[in-house]
Amino acid sequence: MFEIGNSLREARVRQQLELTEVEQATKIRARYLRALEEESFEALPAQTYVKGFLRTYADYLGLDGQLYVDEFNSRYGEGEEPPREPVVAKRTSHVRRQHRRLERRWVVFALAGIGALFAFVIAAWKFGGNGKEQIPNLATTKASTTSTLLKPATPRHVTPAKPATFKLYMRAVHGNCWMDVRNWSSSGKSRFTGTVELQQAQRFVARRLYISFGNPGNLAIVFNGKLVTTITRGGSYLFTPRGFSRAA
DSSP states (O other), rough: OOOHHHHHHHHHHHHTHHHHHHHHHHHOOHHHHHHHHOOGGSSSOOOOHHHHHHHHHHTTTTTHHHHHHHHHHHHGGGGOOOSSSSHHHHHHHHHHHHHHHHHHHHHHHHHHHHHHHHHHHHHHHHHHHSSOOOOOOOOHHHHHHHHHOOOOOOOOOOOOEEESSSEEEEEEEEOOOOEEESSSSSSEEEEEEEOOTOOOOOEEESEEEEESSOOOOGGEEETTTTOOOOOOOOOEEEEETTTTOOOO
């Protein structure tokens, strides 16, 4: 158990960030950010907003946003506000009524089809010649027809959309580090070239970055809200929404 507000404030102050800077980067109003730091959660519209703002604010500061959401849930999550407008419930009830009407129609169609088939078989047997031909197995025909008419639709598999961009935050915490940041590849448009001095930081939101590091061991690197500990040697690395790897 830890203090949510104090840890957020300490992380912001340690990075020498003002609330107005964080507001511009996260699109969260400064008064809501201050309410999070003071743990005045009642000043926010609803718990759903609190959790979303907590996750975004913590990730921006290089912290584990999910950890803050879990801590909030453990302390305040029991009084979750009900939805203000039961639109989903009304829509679900309406859809269920439509499904029931469709099911009743299919049953009527199936029974009508079975009756027509039965009449056709009787007529064929009655007028088909010597009258010794056997009537087909009506039970099997009925089951087959009903199964065909009432066959459920096969559910379609929906592939979740892949993220188009990623967030990268780098701060010099142990010393200086030279780096060259370019879009897409080593010959791409330059995003930053120079030395990140102690306590300075760089932030990027991109689809693909090619980064050359001088001494990455001096940096704290946060990729999509998670601290990176595997980039310790100088060289070139390729960053995409799926992850990062050493460039060939």
